[in-house]
Structures are given as C-alpha cells and as structure tokens.
Amino acid sequence: xxxxxxxxxxxxxxxxxxxxxxxxxxxxxxxxxxxxxxxxxxxxxxxxxxxxxxxxxxxxxxxxxxxxxxxxxxxxxxxxxxxxxxxxxxxxxxxxxxxxxxxxxxxxxxxxxxxxxxxxxxxxxxxxxxxxxxxxxxxxxxxxxxxxxxxxxxxxxxxxxxxxxxxxxxxxxxxxxxxxxxxxxxxxxxxxxxxxxxxxxxxxxxxxxx
Amino acid sequence: xxxxxxxxxxxxxxxxxxxxxxxxxxxxxxxxxxxxxxxxxxxxxxxxxxxxxxxxxxxxxxxxxxxxxxxxxxxxxxxxxxxxxxxxxxxxxxxxxxxxxxxxxxxxxxxxxxxxxxxxxxxxxxxxxxxxxxxxxxxxxxxxxxxxxxxxxxxxxxxxxxxxxxxxxxxxxxxxxxxxxxxxxxxxxxxxxxxxxxxxxxxxxxxxxxxxxxxxxxxx
Amino acid sequence: xxxxxxxxxxxxxxxxxxxxxxxxxxxxxxxxxxxxxxxxxxxxxxxxxxxxxxxxxxxxxxxxxxxxxxxxxxxxxxxxxxxxxxxxxxxxxxxxxxxxxxxxxxxxxxxxxxxxxxxxxxxxxxxxxxxxxxxxxxxxxxxxxxxxxxxxxxxxxxxxxxxxxxxxxxxxxxxxxxxxxxxxxxxxxxxxxxxxxxxxxxxxxxxxxxxxxxxxxxxxxxxxxxxxxxxxxxxxxxxxxxxxxxxxxxxxxxxxxxxxxxxxxxxxxxxxxxxxxxxxxxxxxxxxxxxxxxxxxxxxxxxxxxxxxxxxxxxxxxxxxxxxxxxxxxxxxxxxxxxxxxxxxxxxxxxxxxxxxxxxxxxxxxxxxxxxxxxxxxxxxxxxxxxxxxxxxxxxxxxxxxxxxxxxxxxxxxxxxxxxxxxxxx
Numbered sequence: 001x002x003x004x005x006x007x008x009x010x011x012x013x014x015x016x017x018x019x020x021x022x023x024x025x026x027x028x029x030x031x032x033x034x035x036x037x038x039x040x041x042x043x044x045x046x047x048x049x050x051x052x053x054x055x056x057x058x059x060x061x062x063x064x065x066x067x068x069x070x071x072x073x074x075x076x077x078x079x080x081x082x083x084x085x086x087x088x089x090x091x092x093x094x095x096x097x098x099x100x101x102x103x104x105x106x107x108x109x110x111x112x113x114x115x116x117x118x119x120x121x122x123x124x125x126x127x128x129x130x131x132x133x134x135x136x137x138x139x140x141x142x143x144x145x146x147x148x149x150x151x152x153x154x155x156x157x158x159x160x161x162x163x164x165x166x167x168x169x170x171x172x173x174x175x176x177x178x179x180x181x182x183x184x185x186x187x188x189x190x191x192x193x194x195x196x197x198x199x200x201x202x203x204x205x206x207x208x209x210x
Numbered sequence: 211x212x213x214x215x216x217x218x219x220x221x222x223x224x225x226x227x228x229x230x231x232x233x234x235x236x237x238x239x240x241x242x243x244x245x246x247x248x249x250x251x252x253x254x255x256x257x258x259x260x261x262x263x264x265x266x267x268x269x270x271x272x273x274x275x276x277x278x279x280x281x282x283x284x285x286x287x288x289x290x291x292x293x294x295x296x297x298x299x300x301x302x303x304x305x306x307x308x309x310x311x312x313x314x315x316x317x318x319x320x321x322x323x324x325x326x327x328x329x330x331x332x333x334x335x336x337x338x339x340x341x342x343x344x345x346x347x348x349x350x351x352x353x354x355x356x357x358x359x360x361x362x363x364x365x366x367x368x369x370x371x372x373x374x375x376x377x378x379x380x381x382x383x384x385x386x387x388x389x390x391x392x393x394x395x396x397x398x399x400x401x402x403x404x405x406x407x408x409x410x411x412x413x414x415x416x417x418x419x420x421x422x423x424x425x426x427x428x429x430x
Numbered sequence: 431x432x433x434x435x436x437x438x439x440x441x442x443x444x445x446x447x448x449x450x451x452x453x454x455x456x457x458x459x460x461x462x463x464x465x466x467x468x469x470x471x472x473x474x475x476x477x478x479x480x481x482x483x484x485x486x487x488x489x490x491x492x493x494x495x496x497x498x499x500x501x502x503x504x505x506x507x508x509x510x511x512x513x514x515x516x517x518x519x520x521x522x523x524x525x526x527x528x529x530x531x532x533x534x535x536x537x538x539x540x541x542x543x544x545x546x547x548x549x550x551x552x553x554x555x556x557x558x559x560x561x562x563x564x565x566x567x568x569x570x571x572x573x574x575x576x577x578x579x580x581x582x583x584x585x586x587x588x589x590x591x592x593x594x595x596x597x598x599x600x601x602x603x604x605x606x607x608x609x610x611x612x613x614x615x616x617x618x619x620x621x622x623x624x625x626x627x628x629x630x631x632x633x634x635x636x637x638x639x640x641x642x643x644x645x646x647x648x649x650x651x652x653x654x655x656x657x658x659x660x661x662x663x664x665x666x667x668x669x670x671x672x673x674x675x676x677x678x679x680x681x682x683x684x685x686x687x688x689x690x691x692x693x694x695x696x697x698x699x700x701x702x703x704x705x706x707x708x709x710x711x712x713x714x715x716x717x718x719x720x721x722x723x724x725x726x727x728x729x730x731x732x733x734x735x736x737x738x739x740x741x742x743x744x745x746x747x748x749x750x751x752x753x754x755x756x757x758x759x760x761x762x763x764x765x766x767x768x769x770x771x772x773x774x775x776x777x778x779x780x781x782x783x784x785x786x787x788x789x790x791x792x793x794x795x796x797x798x799x800x801x802x803x804x805x806x807x808x809x810x811x812x813x814x815x816x817x818x819x820x821x822x823x824x825x826x827x828x829x830x831x832x833x834x835x836x837x838x839x840x841x842x843x844x845x846x847x848x849x850x851x852x853x854x855x856x
Contacts, residue, residue, distance in 0.1 A: 023550045023789040052693075053680045054792075059805050059814045073790060073803070073818075077677065077691070080698050084790065106680025109826045117514075132507035132855060133349075134314050142348055142515055149512075149519055151348030155417035156410030158348075159356050162313035163320065164404040268480060270487050270509055271852050272534035272615055275578070279604070279614075282597035297482040312855075315479065315487060315508045322480055344527070347512040368615055 002026035002083050004048055012038055017088075025084060032087040035072070036098040039085060042074060043103055050074040050083065056100070056110040058118045060145050070097055070120060089120065099125040117143035134165045244391050252389045259303070259329060260382040262291040266302030266326065268319060270309030273336035273368040277308040280371040290378060299325040304381065305358070308368075310338030311351040320401065323358040328396045331361045331385070333377055336368050342417065343367060352417035357407060359399075472500055475837075479508045483586045483841045486851030488825075492840065499840050502832045504825060509855040517815035521781030522548045522622050525815065530616040532817060533853040535578045536571035536796045537617045538607070545620035546701060547791040547802035551784045554623050554756060559747045563629065565702045566637070566740050567619055568793065569733040570607070573644060574600050575796030575848075576726045576733075580651060583723070583845040587664050592651045599640075599647045606636050622782060623757050624750030634741055641734050641741075648730055656724070665719040669831040669843035672717060679827040682820045683798025684725045685847060689717035695794035709736050719846040726848075756782050781810030790818075797821050797848055817856055821849040 005019045005028045015038065017029035030038045042050040054073040060066075067088040075082045089095050099122035100107045111122045112131040119141035122128055129135055133142070138161065139152045151158055265287070269277055281287045281295070296302035299322045311319060323332065334354050337343035340363040342352035351357060361384060364377035388395055401407050477483075477490040484490065487508035493501040513532060517525050529544045530537040542564045549556065556564075577600050581593035604614040609630050611617040619626050655661045671681070676689040686693055694711040696704040712728035714721030750757040758777055759770035784806040792801035798820030805814040824847050832840045 022787040023553070025788075025790060027788070051677055054799070055790075055801065055803065055816070055818045057803065057814075057816045059816075061805075061813055062807055071803070073801075077693050077698075082699075082790075104680060105675075105678050105830075106823055106826060109822065110680075113822075130507075132510040134507065139348065142512065147348070147515075149347050149515060150419075154410075154414055155352060155356075156406060156413040158313055159316065159351065159413055160404065160406055160410070162316045162351070163357070163401075163406070165314070165317060267482075271511075272531055274486075275534055276615060279597060279601070282601075283594045284598065284601045295482070297480075310509070310511055312508065312510050314510065318479055318487075318508070344531075345511050345516070347516055349510050349512040349515075370614065 002028075002081060004028075004042065004050075004081070004083050007045075007048065008038060008042070011041060025082065027084040027086060029086050029088065032070075032089055032097050035070075035085065035087045036100055036103070039072060039074065039100055040103050042083070042085075048076065049078060050076045050081075052077050053100070053104040053106050053110075054082070056107050056114060058114045058120055058143075060118065060143070062145060064091075064145070067091060068095065068118065068120070070114065072100070095120040096123055097121075098123050099128075101125055117141060119144065134162075136165055244389060248389065248391050252391075253386075255390060256386045256388055260385040263303045263331070263378075263381070263385070264294050264296040264301060265292050265304045265306050265333075266296050266299055266322070268305055268307045268309075268322060270307070270311065270315065271338070273308035273339070276368040276371060277306065277335065277374065280374050285371040285375065287375075287378075290375075290382070292378070299323075300327065302326050303329065304331045304333055306333045306335055307339045307354050307358075308335040310336075310343060310345055311354050311357070312349045313351055314349075316351050316357050319354065320357050324398075324400060328398065329385075329388075331381055332358055333362045333364060333381060334360045335364045335374060335377070337365055338367070340365060346419055352413075355408075356413045356416065359407070477840075479505075484844065485582060485849055486854075488844075488849065488851060488854070490828075490840070490844070492837065494837060497836045497838075499832050499835055499837060502829050502840060504828055506822075506825075506851075507855055509851040511852075511856065513817065513856040514815055517812060519811060521810045522784065522812070523781070525812075526620060527616065527618045530618055531852055532819075532856055533575070533795060533797065533800070533821070533850050534615060535850050536575035537615060538567035538611075538619045539571035539575075539793065539795050540800070541618060541620040542568050542702075543791065543793040543795070543800050544802045545622055546793065547789055547804050548622045548784070550789040550791050551787060551804050551806055552622065552756070552782070553785070554751055554753070556624070557748050557751060558745045559628075560624055560749045560751075561702050562740050562744050563625060563749060564620065565704070565707075566737060566744075568702070569736050569740070570603055570637075572733050572794075572796045573730050574603050576730045579726060579796070579845075579848045583842075583848075584651075584655065586841050586845040587661065589655065589661070592654060595647050595651060599644050602636070602640050602643065606633060606640070609633060609636070621750070621757070623753060624748075628749050634744070637737060637741060641738055645731060645734055648727060652727065656727075662720065664839075664842055665723060665846075667716070668719045668835060668839045669846060670716060670718045671827060671831055675827070675830065676717065679830070680823050681798070681827055682823065683795070683848075684722050684729065685798065685824050685827070687712065688714035688721040688725045690715055695792050695799050699792060701791070701793060707736050707739050709739075719842050722846045722848075783808060783810045784812070792818065795820060797850065797853065798824060800853075817853070819853045819856060821847070821851075821853045822855075825849050825854055 001019065001021055005026060008028060009016045012034060015031040015034035017031065019026065019028040042048045052075045054075050057071050059069045059071060067090045070087045070089060072085040073082065074085065087097060089097060097120060099111055101111065109131060111125055112128060114120050115122060115128055116130040116132050130137060140147050267274065267277055279285065281293065287293050305323055305326060307319060334340045338345060339354050342350050354360060362377045362381045364374055366373050406413065473494045475492045475494055477492055479487040479489040489505040489508065491503045491505065492499055513528055516528060526541055526544060529540040533540050577596040581596035584592040607617055608614045610633060611619050611626055671689045673690040676686050676691055690713060692711065692713045697711055709732045712725045714725050754770065754773040759774055763770040764774040786806060786808045788805040790801055790803040792799045799818065800820050801818030803816040803818065804812050807813045828844060828847060831843050
C-alpha cells in the first residue's frame with residue numbers, strides 16, 4: 001500500500017474512505033467534496049509531490065446500485081510513485097464534482113471528455129463543453145451503461161441529425177473575441193451563443209407607415 | 211435522389227419524343243444519338259480523364275496510412291497519373307474516403323463532395339468507409355454511401371496497396387465506359403441540409419446488423 | 431477602369447510590450463445594431479478538419495492578427511469511433527484487434543500495451559521468449575511511428591524527399607510485420623498470455639537487415655535536415671514549452687523529454703525487462719520544435735540499438751503461457767483430448783474471465799505514455815476500458831505553444847506534437 005494513503009488519512013481524516021490494492025496498485029476513495037483539496041495537498045506537499053496528473057476518467061459499473069466513480073491517477077515523477085484517487089458520485093444526485101484544472105492544466109480536456117461521455121459536470125471548469133461528440137448531440141452520454149451500443153435513435157435519424165449539425169456553429173464563448181464583453185451582450189444573443197448557434201441576420205425592420 | 215430504372219431507360223431512349231422535355235439551355239449534344247463521332251470523342255475524353263484522375267485524399271484513419279504507402283515509392287500512384295494530390299476539392303476528380311467516417315465528420319464529407327466540380331467520382335476505401343466496418347456503434351456512419359454516392363468500394367481493413375490500385379483500375383474502367391452523350395451521369399444532385407440522400411428506410415436496412423451482431427453483446 | 435485609392439482606417443491596436451498581439455473585446459455600443467463583427471481586427475481562420483497538414487481530421491480555429499496567431503482552438507471528435515464503448519461488449523482477446531486501430535501508426539505497441547494490462551489484471555506471467563518478442567514489437571513500432579512523423583513533418587515544413595525515404599524504410603518493417611502476423615498495419619499481434627504466432631523463418635535476418643538500413647536512411651535525412659538553414663530557421667525557438675509547463679500539461683513522450691524532463695516509462699516504470707537493456711533516453715533542452723526533432727531522431731537510433739540486443743538474447747522456448755484456461759489449446763489436442771476441447775469451447779464461447787479488480791499499465795509508445803486502464807467485475811468483458819491517450823493530452827498544449835507565432839509556425843508546431851487522430855478521438 002502506498003504510504004501516501006496513510007498520510008492522506010492523517011491530514012484529511014474522515015474525508016478519506018476505503019483504500020485497497022489491486023494488481024499491485026494502490027487505490028484510495030476520497031469524499032467527492034474534498035477531492036480537489038486532497039489532490040492539491042498531494043501535489044504540493046513535500047514528501048508527496050504528485051506533480052504529474054496521468055489521467056482523469058470515470059467508471060460506471062454494470063450493477064446499477066453502485067455509484068459512478070471519478071478516477072484520478074496521479075504520479076510523482078521524482079519519487080516514481082503512483083496513486084489512484086477515486087470519488088464516488090451517487091446516481092440519485094446531480095453528477096457534479098470540482099474541477100482540478102487549477103492544479104493541472106492537463107485536466108482541461110480530460111474533464112471535458114468525462115463530461116461528454118458520462119455527463120458529469122465539473123465545477124469551475126473554464127470551458128466545459130462536449131469535445132468528442134458535436135455540441136448539439138442529442139442522444140445522451142455515450143459511455144453510460146443505460147446508453148445502448150448503437151445509440152438511441154435509428155440509423156437514418158442519426159444520419160439526419162449529424163447532417164443537420166452546422167459545421168461552423170461550434171464556437172464557444174471562450175473562442176470568440178466577445179468573451180470579455182459577455183455581460184454587455186443582449187439577452188437573445190447570449191441565448192443564441194449558449195445554444196451554439198452562430199446567429200442569424202435579422203429581418204429588415206418594417207417601416208411604420210406601410 | 212437516384213433515378214428508377216424506368217426513368218433511366220427513358221433518358222437513354224434514342225427516340226427523343228419519348229424523353230421528357232429538356233429545359234431550355236441544355237446543349238444539343240444530349241439529344242444526339244450515339245454515333246462514331248461521339249464514340250471517338252468519348253474515347254479521347256475518357257482516356258484523358260481516366261489517366262489523370264487527381265485524387266482528393268479524404269484520409270481519416272488507418273486506410274489513410276495505406277493510401278500514403280500506395281502513393282509512396284514502392285507502389286507508386288504516379289504510374290496512374292494520380293500523384294498530384296488535390297487537397298482542395300475544387301481541383302480534384304476522385305474523392306478517396308480512406309478511413310472510418312464518424313457522424314461528426316459526415317457533413318464535412320458531404321460538403322467536400324459538393325465542392326468538387328463535375329466530373330467527379332468517389333472511391334470508398336476500406337471496410338469502415340464501405341459499411342461501417344468493425345464499428346457498429348453510436349458514433350460511426352455505416353457506410354459513406356448513406357452520405358455521398360460511391361462509385362467503387364474497396365474492401366479490406368486496411369486494403370493492401372495492391373487492393374487500392376485494383377479499385378483505382380476498376381474506376382478507370384468505369385470512367386472509360388462513360389459517354390458524353392448522356393448528360394445525366396454528370397448531373398449534380400445536391401441534398402438539402404437536414405435531409406437524406408437515400409430514403410431513411412434504405413439507410414436503416416443497409417445499417418442493419420446481421421448474423422450474430424443482432425445481439426449487442428456478441429461481437430460478430 | 432479608373433484607378434481608385436482606397437484608404438483603410440487601421441483599427442488594429444498593435445502589439446503589447448511583450449510582443450504579443452492585443453486581443454480586443456467588443457464594445458457594448460457595437461452590439462446593439464447587428465450581429466457583432468467577430469474579429470474586425472482579427473480574422474478567424476478554419477484549418478481542417480480536411481487539411482493536408484493537420485495530420486488527420488483535426489480542426490483548428492485560428493484567430494489571426496495578420497499572420498500572427500492570437501489564439502488557436504482545436505476541435506476534436508471528428509474520428510471518434512466509440513472504442514471504449516465497444517470494449518465493454520468484447521472479450522479481452524476480441525479487444526486486441528480494436529487496439530490496432532487507435533494508434534494506427536504503431537499498432538503492435540498498442541497490442542502489447544493492452545495485453546500487458548489484461549495480463550496484469552489476470553495475474554499472468556509471460557514466458558521469456560514472449561517478453562523479448564513483445565519488446566522487439568514495441569521497438570519496431572516506435573521506429574515506424576517516428577518514421578511517419580519524420581516524413582510528414584518534413585512535408586509540412588516543405589521538404590518532400592524525406593517522406594519517400596522514410597516510407598521506404600517503413601515498407602521493410604511492414605514486410606516483417608506481414609510475415610509475422612499476416613497484416614501490414616492491423617497486426618493484432620498479442621493474445622492475453624502470449625502471442626498470435628511465433629516469428630517465421632527469415633524474420634531475424636530481415637530485422638538485422640533493417641537494423642543496418644534504418645540508421646543509413648536516418649543519416650541521409652540527417653544530412654538533409656539537421657544543419658539545414660531553412661529547417662533550423664523554421665524549427666528553432668518555435669513552440670517552446672518549459673519543463674514546468676510540460677509537466678503541468680501532463681505531456682508525455684518526446685514532447686516532455688524535449689522540454690528537459692528526463693521521464694521515460696521504459697526507465698522509470700519498466701516493463702518487459704527494459705531495465706536489463708542498455709540504451710539511452712535523449713532529453714532536450716529548449717523545448718522547441720527542433721529539440722523534439724532531435725529527440726525523435728535519436729530515439730530511433732536507440733531503438734535500433736535495443737533491437738540488436740534483443741535479437742542477440744532471443745531465447746528459445748514457448749511463446750504462450752502454459753495455462754489452458756487462457757491460451758487456446760493446439761488443434762490436435764482440441765480434436766483428440768476431451769479436456770482440451772472443453773477448454774477450447776469455454777474460451778471461445780465465454781471468453782476468459784478476469785478476476786474482480788482493476789489495473790492501469792502504461793507503456794512508452796512512440797507518442798508518449800500510453801496506458802490501458804481496465805476494470806473488471808469478474809466477467810470476461812471489462813466493465814471499463816480506458817485508453818490513456820498521449821496524443822490527446824499532448825495536443826491540449828497546442829494553444830499554449832502556438833500563441834504569438836506565425837501561421838506557418840502553427841503548422842510546424844502541430845507537426846511536432848506528433849498526433850494520431852485515431853488515438854486522440856478513440
């Protein structure tokens with residue numbers, strides 16, 4: 001068992017749950033509300049110094065009673081140590097967890113992929129939107145166990161929806177130069193941007209005297 | 211949309227009275243019955259076209275690497291006049307879809323195909339482009355012919371360079387069989403955005419898994 | 431035609447003191463009348479997803495101030511094939527052909543990586559011969575992956591000839607792959623507990639021939655590029671990432687090592703007895719495109735060195751583990767012996783069940799640290815198969831690297847990341 005697990009328990013007490021080893025690797029469960037603190041502590045504490053984030057992913061089990069787990073694999077390059085930190089998200093609550101982008105910038109796209117595939121929202125993520133599927137993808141979150149392998153719609157409907165997806169309208173607010181001026185934008189434009197639409201040229205105003 | 215066999219026969223009928231009235235502006239050539247002059251012209255035009263098909267490599271996945279290997283030194287597409295890769299669709303003759311086509315990429319290939327000027331042909335290289343391949347899941351188009359019309363299908367995963375070359379030779383044969391007298395071959399059939407190229411019923415039928423694949427949990 | 435002088439009111443504010451282009455937010459007044467002009471000063475350019483230089487179906491939305499890149503935002507997903515979802519419906523051995531298609535430039539390494547993860551999950555120890563053969567497969571894959579990278583990067587920067595040379599060397603290795611596995615590209619080499627087949631006659635001689643011809647080809651490309659004025663001007667100082675940034679972005683492979691971080695999975699978390707081989711890991715200094723080029727060139731030479739040692743020490747013996755529950759029995763045994771027939775039946779119909787547990791095993795792919803994370807619930811199909819994709823994570827650093835560079839530098843930087851979209855999108 002990785003000694004960091006004991007160190008975590010001393011530091012965070014009750015927030016640390018079960019810990020075990022599987023195939024020679026240590027896994028520790030952390031309370032979902034303290035995960036970012038625990039990972040931050042692991043990163044900066046001398047003696048731990050898990051400076052490298054290997055992966056962020058999620059697991060949903062076939063047993064519908066088991067919660068979804070968000071898995072963080074962190075590594076200390078200098079000490080050649082690895083630790084797997086997991087947080088459980090119960091399915092009857094909204095699937096939300098804190099983002100660790102502030103700790104590791106590599107988590108940016110990894111968390112976007114978890115959001116795309118599982119529907120887990122990462123709070124404080126700078127730009128949380130779908131990354132692998134297109135933004136107006138309507139069938140759901142593909143890697144969930146209740147999502148069938150071939151998708152929910154018929155093949156013809158999938159082709160139709162794919163062909164209707166506008167190839168340009170995938171800009172996020174972060175991309176456009178109007179990001180800083182967001183609060184000055186009119187409401188309907190904010191809604192259009194939130195939907196991913198690129199905007200429409202408005203009809204010319206009808207003169208009053210006609 | 212494609213023509214039914216009856217309509218096709220009607221268009222090729224030698225008696226111009228049986229054919230539907232051509233809209234104004236159509237050239238006189240389409241109403242000329244095939245004769246020795248058109249066959250000589252066809253031979254010349256088709257010879258030129260088939261021996262200088264500029265490919266538009268729409269390479270997505272592993273087949274693209276085999277396509278590159280076909281273009282490289284050992285197999286050499288240059289012997290067929292195809293070494294000039296047209297990365298702009300405006301300058302291309304053949305769209306070679308080398309690789310799998312996910313749904314996100316479907317409108318892109320349709321747009322690239324629409325941007326190509328006539329005459330244009332499409333080679334579907336590989337199992338994934340032809341039928342969806344091993345990827346019978348939520349993300350993959352089950353054959354690019356649901357999105358663009360295809361002239362030659364090259365099976366393989368990935369097809370050997372020799373296989374692709376055979377497909378190209380088949381395409382050349384097809385090109386040589388075309389005739390300028392029939393304008394309907396080179397007609398554009400644009401698809402309105404949000405609508406389908408072939409009927410929905412046909413797409414579902416083509417994409418239907420068969421054999422053991424009807425069980426989601428079986429692999430083949 | 432009359433001559434007209436058109437006067438432009440240049441609204442570009444210019445560059446800030448650090449030399450970077452100034453990003454201009456939209457004022458409130460301009461919003462009211464019409465849809466706002468996105469980038470009156472800056473131009474939005476769309477590179478891809480169909481583009482010769484994006485190395486696959488990658489879409490880059492580039493905000494340009496003239497020729498200078500203000501921002502670049504990559505859009506992915508154009509090759510998303512649902513691998514991880516498919517893996518949940520396949521037995522472990524049935525997933526091996528899927529792994530060929532993720533990083534299709536180095537398929538044997540993917541096969542090995544997945545098989546190692548499955549074997550760790552099931553607690554299987556490999557035979558000695560199998561370990562050496564898998565190591566040979568990994569190093570061959572590294573070489574062909576880097577050769578593609580070299581050829582395509584040279585094309586992107588303008589040199590066409592190295593492409594033909596590198597692809598000819600790849601054909602030699604393709605011949606070996608085809609002789610061994612039957613396929614040039616989609617090899618499906620490994621099985622859980624062993625390999626598809628033993629190496630055929632003539633394989634060792636062919637590999638030795640490659641070990642002499644590949645360094646010669648590298649030397650020719652070296653002579654053409656390394657001290658070439660154009661090459662150096664296009665690659666030195668471009669796309670710099672410091673070591674801290676590289677670690678923070680979770681980069682791996684040559685991207686990480688070129689920035690000065692001496693981390694290589696083969697040295698730090700060795701697998702397949704890598705610690706018993708004698709080889710060096712090149713580490714760069716400046717973290718620019720030129721350093722990544724040098725690191726990859728040297729890695730190819732080191733791979734040849736490892737291959738020669740592996741060929742020298744290749745032991746005799748079986749390639750498959752002697753466990754009939756995991757390895758299919760031979761045909762004669764299955765036809766004659768009842769027990770062997772039952773083992774055959776169970777493996778084919780039900781698959782090999784892995785015990786409850788999970789394993790993450792990483793290998794050093796040509797692109798970086800490729801890991802396979804497998805979670806098992808005791809059945810023959812994994813609950814979750816996660817590929818830790820080095821190209822995906824390396825690509826996330828592209829916006830950071832490209833800011834402030836010219837558009838043509840963006841192409842060079844994109845080439846230096848060495849992405850393969852099959853792995854990025856899975």
